[in-house]
Amino acid sequence: MDDRLKKMAAWVQKFKDVGSPIAQYDPTHAALPWAGIFLVLQIVTSDAQTLGAMGDGLEKVAQIIARYASIEVFPW
Numbered sequence: 417m418d419d420r421l422k423k424m425a426a427w428v429q430k431f432k433d434v435g436s437p438i439a440q441y442d443p444t445h446a447a448l449p450w451a452g453i454f455l456v457l458q459i460v461t462s463d464a465q466t467l468g469a470m471g472d473g474l475e476k477v478a479q480i481i482a483r484y485a486s487i488e489v490f491p492w
Contacts, residue, residue, distance in 0.1 A: 425464045432457050 432454060439450035 425461050428457050428461050
């Protein structure tokens with residue numbers, strides 16, 4: 417799932433990179449709508465990055481729990 421989030425975030429970033437120069441060609445008509453779209457896209461990418469970081473942390477915690485559970489079962 418982490419791979420899909422990274423791909424989606426990359427596509428959203430490309431869309432933002434293309435949309436900003438296009439909105440600059442006609443700022444009187446495109447500035448306000450693009451600002452709203454840009455804000456939503458910024459929130460989405462931020463949430464995707466946060467979710468990805470949480471997934472990485474959860475994976476590490478699961479590995480540590482599994483490692484120490486085996487140590488508790490078989491004491492040295």
